[in-house]
Amino acid sequence: MCGGWVGVAETRRTRVGRPPPAHHDCGSITARPGRQTVRAVFRHLGAVPADLLDHLYRESCCVRGGAPDHRLSLSKRHGYARRRLEYGRVARRRASRDSVIQHPYVVVAPAETLHVEAWPGDGRPIALVPGLFGAAFTFRKVLPLLAAQGFRPIVIEPLGTGFSSRPPKADYSLAAQSRRLAAVIDSLGSGPVLVLAHSLGAAIAFRLALDRPDLVRGIVSLEGGPTEEATTPGFRSAMRFVPWIKLLGGINLIRRKIRGMLLDSSGDRSWVTDGVVLGYTLGEARDFDATLRTLLAMSRAREPAKLTPRLGDITCPVTLVVGTAPHDGDVSPQEVALMNHALVSFAVDSEPGAGHYLQEERPAAVVSAVERLAERVPPR
Structure with a gap:
């Protein structure tokens, strides 16, 4: 997007x-x-x-x-939060202290730190990967629903997004981002995991499943296809x-x-x-300023290898969830046909009237898709 x-x-x-x-x-x-x-x-x-x-x-x-004529300067007054420790369920309501987020930051390389929101507990681990916009915030409606169904959510914000660091000289290719996800999952000892990824995050998840199949049990892609580059x-x-x-x-x-x-x-x-x-x-x-420099770096990133010829090597089950309302950022019919032909285990769910941000418009349907995928995953 x-x-x-x-x-x-x-x-x-x-x-x-x-x-x-x-x-x-x-x-x-x-x-x-x-x-x-x-x-x-x-x-x-x-x-x-x-x-x-x-x-x-x-x-x-x-x-x-x-x-x-006073104006509240949002960029100054609201832009410097350093840590996001708890989620509130509704406006003006505080989260209970038993839902404290663990491992707020994970260092994966010099100057490369990923912001991670890992829920406590011993539920089935599921890594959530946002796209270019929204960061962990985009999954706020889905997280408590996943936890209620026995999952342990782990939100990982890719380098250059959300509250993760923004080193201007880093490699922002999707392949490099998938390696960083693997480093986080390894450091937390959470693998193998289910992966719930939105938009561009799905392209990172596909590469993770290729390079580290031992870490990925299945993927639910929310409006995300096999994108070849991080930017258009x-x-x-x-x-x-x-x-x-x-x-x-x-x-x-x-x-x-x-x-x-x-x-x-x-x-x-x-x-x-x-x-x-x-x-x-x-x-x-x-x-x-760091955000602008990072966007420039993303626009110059180049992938070391094409994803499309390797889709058939992804052995874990994949579910694509799409919205049927006309909207920007949708997955093209050609991409759907490609995944259906190439992936070993592939299913498509559609949500009538929904758009690109399914986690915002249909959070319960997203969790249902995760549960159906979990049923297709062989036991560990």
Whole structure:
């Protein structure tokens, strides 16, 4: 999913005075006075780390008494959370202390640290791999449902995403990302695992299953095909305009573009709220300069080998879940046919009316797909 960043570059060509698109209206976060912003964020910011909610409540006190045109600087006030220790089930509710996330960071190489949210317990381990956008936050609805069904979720944010580190000279190829996932699973002693991957995360999961079949018992791909590169030609072209992004609004510009991308990628758009947009960009806002450098590095990454000719070597069962509503970022019929022909054990589930972010629109259906896959996996 690179549409959000392509849209950022296109902003440079927008004429001054042109009315904004419908989904960028004055209801956006940055167009509200501070007090209204805080209320909007708290109203919609469900299931985020409790320590981050505490931080937001403390920062909200700074808004009182401001001038009528006061603006809450989201990039400064909300962008520096260092750790995400607990999940809250709903807005304004704290998670219980028995759900403390373990192993918040795992060092896989010098300057390469992955943010990991591993739930406690002895349930069936399942590694969750987000795509380019959303990081661990995108799975907040799915995690408690998986735990309730006897799974032990382990969310691994790939290098350069979420709260993982962003070294500018690292190898951001999908092959390198899969090796880092293997290093995390090895370090936690959790393998073999089921893998639930969204979008680009599925391309990483496929490579992990090829290179380390001993670590992967099965894969549920949420709208993710056998992508050959981490970025699209449009994404790489958009990176020419990176120097303009900060001049045109920085992180607030990114948030507006991410909002538009999420809306265009959805069947049911009701989940795209101010709080969600904030959650999807927290890691990027923490060090915006590093985020831009990382995106440039991703656009230059090259894969050491093609994935498509090797799909037949993936022996674990794979389930692809797709949404049927017209939306951006879908898996093409050609990719579905390719997987059906090449993979040893392959199934397709479809969710009527859903879009690209199935974990947001249909979390219960996602968990059901995981349970069905688990039934197809031979016992250890």
